[in-house]
Amino acid sequence: xxxxxxxxxxxxxxxxxxxxxxxxxxxxxxxxxxxxxxxxxxxxxxxxxxxxxxxxxxxxxxxxxxxxxxxxxxxxxxxxxxxxxxxxxxxxxxxxxxxxxxxxxxxxxxxxxxxxxxxxxxxxxxxxxxxxxxxxxxxxxxxxxxxxxxxxxxxxxxxxxxxxxxxxxxxxxxxxxxxxxxxxxxxxxxxxxxxxxxxxxxxxxxxxxxxxxxxxx
Numbered sequence: 001x002x003x004x005x006x007x008x009x010x011x012x013x014x015x016x017x018x019x020x021x022x023x024x025x026x027x028x029x030x031x032x033x034x035x036x037x038x039x040x041x042x043x044x045x046x047x048x049x050x051x052x053x054x055x056x057x058x059x060x061x062x063x064x065x066x067x068x069x070x071x072x073x074x075x076x077x078x079x080x081x082x083x084x085x086x087x088x089x090x091x092x093x094x095x096x097x098x099x100x101x102x103x104x105x106x107x108x109x110x111x112x113x114x115x116x117x118x119x120x121x122x123x124x125x126x127x128x129x130x131x132x133x134x135x136x137x138x139x140x141x142x143x144x145x146x147x148x149x150x151x152x153x154x155x156x157x158x159x160x161x162x163x164x165x166x167x168x169x170x171x172x173x174x175x176x177x178x179x180x181x182x183x184x185x186x187x188x189x190x191x192x193x194x195x196x197x198x199x200x201x202x203x204x205x206x207x208x209x210x211x212x213x214x215x216x217x
């Protein structure tokens with residue numbers, strides 16, 4: 001995808017983990033490479049977030065990587081305390097993956113992640129998915145901007161603020177009118193545009209007002 005950052009599409013990324021020889025001795029300044037010891041020698045991906053995603057109180061990794069065909073995907077590397085190693089446990093195809101924001105967005109006490117991707121044909125929109133701690137990803141309405149996490153009431157329960165397209169505008173496809181194209185009654189306009197009366201006819205134009213919605217309680 002042309003909008004995806006280079007670090008998302010370049011497979012030549014290796015994670016190297018270095019820890020003190022004795023992490024319990026504050027004066028130790030010597031680091032050694034433990035990448036292979038913890039199962040990350042084949043971690044050819046870009047880390048996006050480190051957190052406990054499976055509810056076992058241990059740190060896991062969500063990362064952007066490429067599958068065997070060179071397509072973008074989101075991968076979950078979970079820490080296995082029984083063998084003291086990370087293992088790739090789940091992957092999801094996500095073309096146009098741009099990033100993610102971790103947080104408990106369904107307020108059940110378990111960590112989730114909102115993933116955002118480039119819209120397939122609307123450069124002005126961002127597709128989003130809510131991936132819960134069970135690694136089930138649910139599509140969300142496209143947003144007109146990258147979402148922003150906000151702790152509205154100071155209770156450490158984050159809401160996600162974003163400008164969402166109206167439901168009738170989200171259903172547009174490549175065959176729908178694009179910006180400034182002529183349209184008629186009953187025609188669809190894509191990319192969050194509406195068929196608007198202007199001098200000389202009607203065209204697909206941005207809605208006059210933008211609504212900011214909140215994802216979360």
